[in-house]
Amino acid sequence: MEPNDDKPYLPNRIYEGLRWFVQIVLPAFSALYLGLSDLWDLPKPVAVGATAGLVGTFLGTIMRFSKHNYDNSDARFVGETFLAPTDEGWKRVFNVTADEIDPNKKELAFKAVDSQVA
Secondary structure: OHHHOOOOOOHHHHHHHHHHHHHHHHHHHHHHHHHHEEEEEEEEOHHHHHHHHHHHHHHHHHHHHHHHHHHEEEHHHHEEEEEEOOOOOOEEEEEEEEEOOOOOOOEEEEEEEOOOOO
C-alpha cells in the first residue's frame, strides 16, 4: 500500500489520553461498578457495565482509524535515511527533515529512501 499524506484523525496527545482511558479506566470502572453494585445495591449494574463497554468499543474503533492513517502516512517520520558512497565504502546517512522533534519521544523513525549516488 502506498503511503499517503493524510494526517492522523487525532493529535498524539489526545490519542494517548484516549488510549489510556479506553484500555485502563473504562474496563476498571466497569469491573468496579459491577462488583460494588452487588455489594451495595447500586442501580442498573448491567446497564452501566454495558454502557462502559459500548463507549470503549466506539472510542477504540475511532482510535484504530486514526492509527491506520498515521501508520500509512509520512507523519511518523522525522526524516530520511539512505546509503551514500564514501571513500571507505557506503555510509548510512540520516537526514532530519522535521521542523521540531519532541524531546520526550522514546523513538525516532526515519523513512528509508533509495541510495544517493554522487
